[in-house]
Amino acid sequence: MAVIAPSRNVPTHIAIIMDGNGRWAAARHLPRAFGHRAGAEAVRRITEACAELGIRYLTLYAFSWENWDRPQEEIHDLMALLDEFLAREAPTLHRHRIRLRAIGRLQELPPATTVNLRRLMDETARHEGMTLTLALSYGGRQELVDAARRLAQLAREGRLDPQHIDEELLARHLYAPDLPDPDLVIRTAGEQRLSNFLLWQSSYAELYTTSKTWPEFTTAELLEAMAAYGRRERRFGRRTTVPVG
Ligand code: FPP
Numbered sequence: 001m002a003v004i005a006p007s008r009n010v011p012t013h014i015a016i017i018m019d020g021n022g023r024w025a026a027a028r029h030l031p032r033a034f035g036h037r038a039g040a041e042a043v044r045r046i047t048e049a050c051a052e053l054g055i056r057y058l059t060l061y062a063f064s065w066e067n068w069d070r071p072q073e074e075i076h077d078l079m080a081l082l083d084e085f086l087a088r089e090a091p092t093l094h095r096h097r098i099r100l101r102a103i104g105r106l107q108e109l110p111p112a113t114t115v116n117l118r119r120l121m122d123e124t125a126r127h128e129g130m131t132l133t134l135a136l137s138y139g140g141r142q143e144l145v146d147a148a149r150r151l152a153q154l155a156r157e158g159r160l161d162p163q164h165i166d167e168e169l170l171a172r173h174l175y176a177p178d179l180p181d182p183d184l185v186i187r188t189a190g191e192q193r194l195s196n197f198l199l200w201q202s203s204y205a206e207l208y209t210t211s212k213t214w215p216e217f218t219t220a221e222l223l224e225a226m227a228a229y230g231r232r233e234r235r236f237g238r239r240t241t242v243p244v245g
Helices: 021-027 030-053 065-069 071-088 090-095 110-126 141-154 167-171 219-231
Strands: 013-017 057-064 101-104 131-138 184-187 206-209
Touching: 013 021, 013 030, 021 030, 021 101, 030 219, 057 065, 065 071, 065 090, 065 131, 071 110, 090 110, 101 110, 101 141, 131 141, 141 167, 184 219, 206 219
Parallel strands: 013 057, 013 184, 057 131, 101 131, 184 206
Antiparallel strands: none
16 A cells, blocks of 8 residues: 655644444444444454554544443453453564554553563564554543642642643643644444544544444545545634635
8 A cells, every 4th residue: 555645735744532332332233342442443453544644643532431331241252352452462563563552541550461462562562654542541531630630739739830830731741742632533333423532632623424333344445534634724723715706
């Protein structure tokens, strides 16, 4: 696959709300676990496609803070799939020089999963291709609460004057302050909401939704989303560059 040359119209950072695994399974009269398994296949497919297309950062909403409220059996299935992904996809990450990272309240994950995750993050830490960030046990509001707690702690220790808290300082206390904000947020399965995903970072992201469920999301769908992004004019609150009237 051809690598798209970096340009103003190619997103540097794509973030995806992977939705519709359950509906994909239900439409096929299959248990939900089959939908999540098909979803994990899509994770591999789209990760490889993004790396080959020259996308610099891909962030996937793999397990939300709210997902802890799902039945125990489904949580177990999702964690098992994550473990399988971490064990099986290491060669894919190495082949494409992909660096793996994670954001979220990772301390809530099962200890064995945390070990597997940290191991693969360490093994890929020097890769200079795409950065793949998995949002795990992640919530945008929880991330802001955690940042507020850290700032309050610094203030209590006398190491921070609250008057010095500004956007830049708060952003530096998020889970992965060095990641650029997403340019394009894709959501599958027809829903049109952010569902607590990258609330701070998505302030000026372009949103793209598709009716396709996540297991149905192909490279062609990805290219369509990127093409739609390429047609958008990003103004960041400024006036349009085309004079009107
Ligand atoms: C939404 O489907 C998706 C999730 C709950 C999380 C995404 C998980 C995967 C893609 C599988 C494993 C991930 C990795 C990284 C190996 P849903 O169950 O909410 O679908 P529904 O809304 O149709 O019920």
